[in-house]
Amino acid sequence: MEGERRTWVDVAVIGGGPAGLAAAIAARRRGAGRVVVVERDVRLGGILPQCIHTGFGLKWFGEELSGPEYAKRFIEEAASVGVEPMLETMVLEVSPELKVVAVSPSEGLIVLECGAIVLAMGCRERARGALAIPGTRPAGIFTAGTAQRLVNIEGVVPGRRAVVLGSGDVGLIMARRLTLEGVKVEAVIEIMSYPGGLARNIQQCLRDFGIPLYLGHTVSRIHGLDRLEGVSVAPVDDAQMPISEKEWFIPCDALLLSVGLIPENELSADCGVVLDPATGGPMVTEDMETSISGVFACGNVVHVHDLVDHVTEDGMVAGKAAAARASERMAGRQTSRLLGEVRAGTNVRYVVPQRFVQGARADRLTFSLRPRYPEENVVLKVSAGGRVLRRQKKEKVRPGEMLQIGVDGRLLGAEEDTITVSIERD
Amino acid sequence: MHILRADVAIVGAGVVGAAVARELSRYDLKTVLLEREAEAAFGTSKANSGVLHAGFHSTPGSLKASLCVRGNAMFDEIAEELCVPLRRNGILMVARSQEETLVLREHFEQGRQNGVPGLLMLDRDEARALEPGLAPGIVAALYAPTGGVVCPYQLTFALVENAVANGVRFLTESPVTSIHMRNGRVVAVETPGALIEAGYVINAAGLYADDVARMAGDESFEIRPRKGEEYLLDRRVGDIVRSTIFPVPTPVSKGILVIPTADGNIMVGPTAEDTRDRTDLGTTRSGFAAVFAAAQGMVPSVAPRDVIASFAGLRAASSEDDFIIRPSSAARGLIHAAGIESPGLTAAPAIAEMVVEILKGEGLEMQRRQDFNPVRPAPARFAHKSRAEQARLIAADPSFGRVVCRCETVTEAEVVDAIRRGARTVDGVKLRTRAGMGRCQGGFCMPRVMRILARELGISVELVTKRGRNSRIAPYPAKALLLEAASEVVAASEVVARG
Numbered sequence: 001m002e003g004e005r006r007t008w009v010d011v012a013v014i015g016g017g018p019a020g021l022a023a024a025i026a027a028r029r030r031g032a033g034r035v036v037v038v039e040r041d042v043r044l045g046g047i048l049p050q051c052i053h054t055g056f057g058l059k060w061f062g063e064e065l066s067g068p069e070y071a072k073r074f075i076e077e078a079a080s081v082g083v084e085p086m087l088e089t090m091v092l093e094v095s096p097e098l099k100v101v102a103v104s105p106s107e108g109l110i111v112l113e114c115g116a117i118v119l120a121m122g123c124r125e126r127a128r129g130a131l132a133i134p135g136t137r138p139a140g141i142f143t144a145g146t147a148q149r150l151v152n153i154e155g156v157v158p159g160r161r162a163v164v165l166g167s168g169d170v171g172l173i174m175a176r177r178l179t180l181e182g183v184k185v186e187a188v189i190e191i192m193s194y195p196g197g198l199a200r201n202i203q204q205c206l207r208d209f210g211i212p213l214y215l216g217h218t219v220s221r222i223h224g225l226d227r228l229e230g231v232s233v234a235p236v237d238d239a240q241m242p243i244s245e246k247e248w249f250i251p252c253d254a255l256l257l258s259v260g261l262i263p264e265n266e267l268s269a270d271c272g273v274v275l276d277p278a279t280g281g282p283m284v285t286e287d288m289e290t291s292i293s294g295v296f297a298c299g300n301v302v303h304v305h306d307l308v309d310h311v312t313e314d315g316m317v318a319g320k321a322a323a324a325r326a327s328e329r330m331a332g333r334q335t336s337r338l339l340g341e342v343r344a345g346t347n348v349r350y351v352v353p354q355r356f357v358q359g360a361r362a363d364r365l366t367f368s369l370r371p372r373y374p375e376e377n378v379v380l381k382v383s384a385g386g387r388v389l390r391r392q393k394k395e396k397v398r399p400g401e402m403l404q405i406g407v408d409g410r411l412l413g414a415e416e417d418t419i420t421v422s423i424e425r426d
Numbered sequence: 427m428h429i430l431r432a433d434v435a436i437v438g439a440g441v442v443g444a445a446v447a448r449e450l451s452r453y454d455l456k457t458v459l460l461e462r463e464a465e466a467a468f469g470t471s472k473a474n475s476g477v478l479h480a481g482f483h484s485t486p487g488s489l490k491a492s493l494c495v496r497g498n499a500m501f502d503e504i505a506e507e508l509c510v511p512l513r514r515n516g517i518l519m520v521a522r523s524q525e526e527t528l529v530l531r532e533h534f535e536q537g538r539q540n541g542v543p544g545l546l547m548l549d550r551d552e553a554r555a556l557e558p559g560l561a562p563g564i565v566a567a568l569y570a571p572t573g574g575v576v577c578p579y580q581l582t583f584a585l586v587e588n589a590v591a592n593g594v595r596f597l598t599e600s601p602v603t604s605i606h607m608r609n610g611r612v613v614a615v616e617t618p619g620a621l622i623e624a625g626y627v628i629n630a631a632g633l634y635a636d637d638v639a640r641m642a643g644d645e646s647f648e649i650r651p652r653k654g655e656e657y658l659l660d661r662r663v664g665d666i667v668r669s670t671i672f673p674v675p676t677p678v679s680k681g682i683l684v685i686p687t688a689d690g691n692i693m694v695g696p697t698a699e700d701t702r703d704r705t706d707l708g709t710t711r712s713g714f715a716a717v718f719a720a721a722q723g724m725v726p727s728v729a730p731r732d733v734i735a736s737f738a739g740l741r742a743a744s745s746e747d748d749f750i751i752r753p754s755s756a757a758r759g760l761i762h763a764a765g766i767e768s769p770g771l772t773a774a775p776a777i778a779e780m781v782v783e784i785l786k787g788e789g790l791e792m793q794r795r796q797d798f799n800p801v802r803p804a805p806a807r808f809a810h811k812s813r814a815e816q817a818r819l820i821a822a823d824p825s826f827g828r829v830v831c832r833c834e835t836v837t838e839a840e841v842v843d844a845i846r847r848g849a850r851t852v853d854g855v856k857l858r859t860r861a862g863m864g865r866c867q868g869g870f871c872m873p874r875v876m877r878i879l880a881r882e883l884g885i886s887v888e889l890v891t892k893r894g895r896n897s898r899i900a901p902y903p904a905k906a907l908l909l910e911a912a913s914e915v916v917a918a919s920e921v922v923a924r925g
Contacts, residue, residue, distance in 0.1 A: 040829060090829035101813065105824035109817035127867035129735040132657075135708045137737060139892035139899050143869045154873050156888045156900035157907060182907030225705050226897040266833075 005107060009034040010115040010326045011319070012100050014091050014267065017046020018308050019299020020120035021074040022315025023322065024083040027118070030323035035083050036112065038102055040090045044078070045071030046122055047145065048308070050152045053173055055200075059309035070308060086110075094119070094271040098294050115326025116294045118318050119268055119282065123300040125170070126260040135222030138229070144170040144258040148177065157181055159254025163231050164188040165219045168400075169197040169306065171258020176205035178254075185211050186250050189233055191218045191240055194374050196258070196400045198306055218242055219255070228253050261304045271295065278350035279303040285339065285355045286365055287321035288314060294329060296322045303352050303368065306402050310368070338417075345381070345422025347371050349399065358417060361409035367421050368404050371397040377426045380405045384416045397423055428620040430595065432458040433790065435615050435624040437602050437638050439466035441474070441578060441774045442763050443630035444585035449778035451592035454793040458622050459586065459594055460615070462601035462634070464894025465854045467582035470632050471771070472857060473707075473739020474578035475656065475685055475696060477670055479769035480517050480570035482537025482545060483680055489749040491540040493773035493780065498572055500775040508584035509804030510576060511688045517573025518548075518557060519672040520724055521566045529674040530568040537570065544571040559666045559725050573670055577688040578771055579857045587847055588802040592795075598850070599894060602631070605641040605757070612642055612759040626759045626790055628781060632742045633704045635750075635764035642757035647750055647765060651704055651740040652678070654696025655713035659732040660865055661691050666727050673724060680768060682720035684728060689860065694721040694728055701740070709736045734865050741767040749773070751780055753788055761785065805843055805858070809835040830878070831871040833864020841875060845882045852876060853893040872899070 010032040013020045016039030027035045043049065048056070051067025058064055061073070078085070089104040100112040125143035140159055142150070148170065150156050162183050164171045167190040175185045188206060193216050195202050206213050214233065220242035221232040230251040234242035263281040265273070273282045274291035281302040282290040288298050298318035299311040328334065338358040344351045351369040367382065380392040382405060389411045397403060405421070412419070434450055436443045439461035447459045463469060478498055484490035505512035521527040530547065537545045546569040553567035554560055560567075590596050597620065605627065606614040614623045631638040636649040665686060673681040679698035687693050697713045714736070721728040744750060744765030754760040761784050763777055770777075786792060808816060808826055819839070820827040828838040836859045844858035852868075855861055855875050862868030862875065876890045876899060883890075891897045 040832065088828060090832065090835075092835065103816065103820060103827045103829065105820065105827035108820040108824075108827060109813060124866045125869050127734070127865075127869055129658075129733060129867045132709070132714055132730070132733055132736055134710050134714070137707065139897040142872075146869045146872060149873050150900045151904070154877065154887055154900070155904040157902040157904060158900045160902070160907060181904070182911050221708070225707070226893070226895045227901075 005109070006111045006113065008113050009036050011035045011118060011322045012112045012114040013037045013118040013120055013319070014094065014100065015039065015046065015120035015122055015301070016041070016044040016085060017120060017122050017299065018048060018071070018074065018311045019122065019301070019315040020046070020118065021078050022312045023118040023120055023296070023298055023319030025074065025078050025081055026316040026319030027323040028081040028083055030320045032115070032323035032326055036086050037078070037083055038086045038089050038091055038100065040088065042088050044075045044085055044087070050149050051173070052152050053177065056308050059307065060312050074312070091267060094267045094295070096272050096292050096295070115329050116296060116322035118322050119273070119290070119295065119297040119301050120299050120315065121264045121267065121301045123261040123263045123304050125257070126262055128257060131257070131259060133219055133222055136224055138222070138224040138227050140224070140228030140253050141222070141255045142257070144168070144174045144256045147254070147256050148174055151177060151181060157183065159183060159228070159252065161186055161252040162254040162256060163219070163250055163252045164256045164258060166190060166257060166259035167195040167197050167202070167213060168258035168260065169201050171256055172197045172201040172205040174256055174258070175211050176209055179209050179211065183254070185209075186252055187211070187233070188213045189217045189219055190215050191236055192216070194398060194400070198401060220244070220247055222255065228255055231255055261300065263301050263303065265301060268297065268301070273297070276350065276354055278344065279352065283354040284352065285357055286353045288318035288353070289321060289325070293334070294325055303350060306400070310402065310404070340417040340419065342367065343418060343420045344369070345420045347373060347375060347423040348421055351421045356419060358414070360414040361412065363409045364406050365409055365412070366404055366406040368402055369421055370399055370402055371423050372399065374398045375423065378423050379426050381422050381424055382407050382419060383422070384412060384419045393426060430458055430620055430622045432456040432595070432622055432624040434458070434626045434628060434785070435460060435622045436628040436630055437615065438469070438630035438632050439582070439586055439596065440469050440471040440630065440632050441467070441582045441585070441771055442766050442777055443628070444582045444589065445774040445778035446628050446630060446763060446781050447589035447594045448585045448592070449782050451589045451594050452794060452798045454795050457589075457594045458624065459589065459596045460600045460602060460617060460622070461596070461598045464598055464851050464891065465848065466586040466596075467579040467857070468853070468893060470739055470742055471582045472579045473654070473656065473737055474771050475683065475693065476575050476578045476687055476771070477517070477683065477685060478512070478574035478576055479772045480537065480545075480573045481540045481542045481769070482533045482568070482570060483675060484540065484769070486536060486539040488747070489751060490769060490773070493749065493776040494769040495541050497773040497776035501574065501576065501772075504775055505576065507800040508581070508588055508802045510581050510584050512574055512576045513688055514572065514574040515686055516669040517570040517672060518553065518669040519568040519674060520553065520560065520564045521674060522563050522723070523565065526674045527566045530566055534568055542570060542572065545569070557667050557669060557671070559727060560671070561724055561726050564724070569669070575670060575685060575688045576771070581771075583848065583858060584802050588800070591802065592798055602638055602641065605638070605760070607642060607757060610758055612757050626761065626785060626788070628761050628763060630763045632766070633740055635742060635762065636744075639754065639760070639762065639764070642754060642760050644754045644756035644760065646755060648745040649765065650743050650745060651701050651706070652743045652767070653699045653701050653706060653738055653740055655709045655717060655736065655738045656693055656695035657714065657717055657733050658735040659692040659694070659728070660734045663692055663727070663732050666692060667725055671724050673720065682717055684721050684725045692728065694718065696739070704740060706740065707738045709738050713738075735863070735867060743767045749777070751777060751784070753784055759788065761788070805847065806840060808837045808840060830874045831859070831861035831864065833866050833870070834860040836861040836871070838878060841878050842882060845879065850883065851891050851893050851897075852879065852899060855879065876900075
């Protein structure tokens, strides 16, 4: 192709957020020669630079860091191990032949031919359109993350009085952030009967600031022509429809939406990677390989995580495996592997990985999962071939909090082709 | 106050006013185009379905019938000259019963009388062969191959841009507040910022056309807004139909349609609800339910879960059955192009021609210009180029390599170009470039577009608006509210100190 730059890289990581940085670092450490991180923004770190609150790194570093601090550690480490960042570079296409097409203002059109690819594009927020809230379309309606960028990066404040719809973590964090910025946060409205975000955020972001949380409620109408003037709020019935007789009006000039995150998989889908309808992300094996050999995925592009620390762990696994796959491919070796299936059992909405490599093994298999509904006094159970491999008691499970359970691989028979993870009454 | 002298003042830069402006720019005239909103097309036109009607819906002998058929035939040339995407995807009006089939036959006959080319009656199998996505209950269909889709706001923007390139003066945020008369003739129109002296005034004020008429003492008609809700689906649903699918019409509207838009999304709607309120742009739960029930009756795979955006528009229906295109009987020099409901978008170019003829009849001297340039250069669409062309674009202008909107792959160069062509607001950039129209609905690109708008317009970010007037997006600079609260504390403590 005319005017393009064509380059060989051992591992191309798409996305320079926490997942991508971890993957790139791990790939270099595992010996991959050229490792690039392709990042569309002008800097690395993904969403972390706008997350100026603390709460990051408790698991990974054993200390509490802000988003920018957490990002900085990995950016510095990536630099020290020789990861090459490609900034302001947008990937347009990933092909199953392991080619990446991207553009940037300084380099123009770039084609990377890769030994392995790691998808680390993260997730995006569900927008108002997907909710079809009745009413007008004034200025003043934002997803919580967009509002966060406006306040923390662009230095502008979206209103004087705000309502937050949805109790996802970003919405809770922003309820507190706006309060600290002098905005009156009138309410957080959640359609479910339980909060969407982490328990610690309910306490630290709402209760500590006296912000009311209305569970089992929704915004039933949006008012205002040019600028938002207020929202109607109502409790919902069993079918989650607002009960109009109980509707009331909250004047406000900003509405923040924190109603769910969606793994960003347009590139993956166009490339032909098989996606799991339950997660919205690629189906992966325990080493984070997708349905296409040589294409790996990690972090929120696979499924939405609560904690960045887990994203980093994912990225490390994916990067290491991608480097191994790249060297295998370069040596002209291609191992064929038999894949077993991991099934989501009782009260499990999804489990990752969805596939595992069959055969005798000595490593540890870790499963990440979310329940369908909240439950108390349960056991997390991993079973295969009619045997329970691991049981773990839990006092409480909620869809808003991701669960993890690990199993010793030696317990798994070489012939097993199905593992089931379930949450059952104790 | 600013005083401008013109031959013709056009009130309203919707598709009709814009088409009239471009038509007048072919002549050696001073024309001023006035728009109350921040940008052209921001009233009824931006919420139009974008359907290019064939002309079988309207009663023979009506202006709606003749101008629709004429306008439809003019569109290939207009789309080419203005570089606006147009697709002749055809219209399929479907019947679900023998009674409805009779209605199809009436429309077939009506269409023939109106001069609609190529109409065909299809039986069940022929209809399904053309559109495999149709519901099994469809028993017959009327097919109109000249039916099409065009992007209504792209068309309006392009008409205005071409008119301006040919010398028309375009003033935004300029609502007409009064019309000055002398001896029964209009002599000027006034806006908050300017007095435009003009002997001829074209009333293309859409929802406000009766207000404008009344300013000149003309009470001959009334605008009766009719609301329509539309729902836009994610592009991933693909081409579930190729033609625009119509039901048999109701007495008040052409019914709820399934429209493959010019931009490649499926759109379903509109509803038709009479309203008194000219700002009633809210969507409703009942409208949503009605649209999907009706659409799924024709095309079962249309699903609410695929909605990425919803909006409502107001049709400028009037107290009369037909378009109101005539000189005012109360004020000489005032010419109405009012009551333009469906098929107004299709008819717009023919309406413009008719207005020019009326102006001539009313005594306006008109000389064709030799230097009229009908071509409006196409905006570069990075996403539509081949990889080699993309590489060339970036080499020539590196800001083509900076992707601002990830869902629709819109680059900074395109946003800047849109602003140079007249975009002043986030919605204006969105409608021109598609930045913010994809599945994330601007979550990613909005702060970036705001920043580019602020830079290009030389204003601070908190002054950037969604669509003009009072629609600032993030109105307060950081710390402004805290400083305000602090100054209240200071004021209160001063009061206490004074005792």
